[in-house]
Amino acid sequence: MKFYKSIAPWYDYIFPTSPMQLKFINSKIGDLDNKKIIDVGCGTGNLSILLGEANAITTGLELDSKMVEKAKEKSASLQNISIVEDNMLNISSLFQPNSIDGVICFGNTLVHLLNDDDILSFLSQCKTILKNNGKLLIQIINYDFILDNKLNGLPTIENDKITFVRDYESREDGLVNFNTKLTVKESGETIENSVALYPARKKELTELIEKSGMEATAFYSAFDGKEYSKTSLPLIVEIKNEI
Secondary structure (H helix, E strand, O other): OHHHHHHHHHHHHHOOOOHHHHHHHHHHHOOOOOOEEEEEOOOOOHHHHHHHHOOOEEEEEEOOHHHHHHHHHHHOOOOOEEEEEOOHHHHHHHOOOOOEEEEEEOOOOHHHOOOHHHHHHHHHHHHHHEEEEEEEEEEEEOHHHHHHOOOOEEEEEEOOOEEEEEEEEEOOOOOEEEEEEEEEOOOOOEEEEEEEEOOOOHHHHHHHHHHOOOEEEEEEOOOOOOEOOOOOOEEEEEEEOOO
16 A cells, blocks of 8 residues: 555654553463464554564454565564564464464554444454454544544644645545645755545444454543543453453
8 A cells, every 4th residue: 555655764753663552462361372363454563562472373464465564574583473565354274273462553553444344343253263252353544533622633743854734634435535745854855645535433343343252341541541522532442252
């Protein structure tokens, strides 16, 4: 995908490693030692590496070839991590039924699936590969907050390396265009991109989870476990599989 290929060299400055995400996963899945975990939309592998360092048997799943290249390079010293270039909609063909302890889908990855049918397919495939009482953890943007307040963007990300401006543009088909402008401070280079996203609301997502045969057991507004708020930007869902 052009969007991610073009920003791959600076991805770690935009979305740095987040130990809080690992702490959250550990609190929901338990001791990660020898647990089989899939990191869907793993990007350049930051979370996959944290999981691997916690002794989880980790597979990072990523569609963009440039991201995969960087993730493989960064994780090469960890024998319990594998990085796979594939579509999240193929997840059940990559893993045995009832074999996975946890599926992690952070970073607004889910809403790159552009309709209910594809989201339901992904959720249903996760149910297939998860063990009994296995967990699916999802983090997206809280689109109820975005749409209801007609917000046209997200806070700009800025540090000593980059500035990353993020705007939303509504479309007639119900999708949104996610428009970004990345400025690399050292060179002054700017990279502008746009990608279509499906702004899934909390109610829609809950209904799709139920249709998949799993249960949304809790919603959060942050990785510190803070309870879901209608005014929070993140929406984090804890989903349990029971066979």
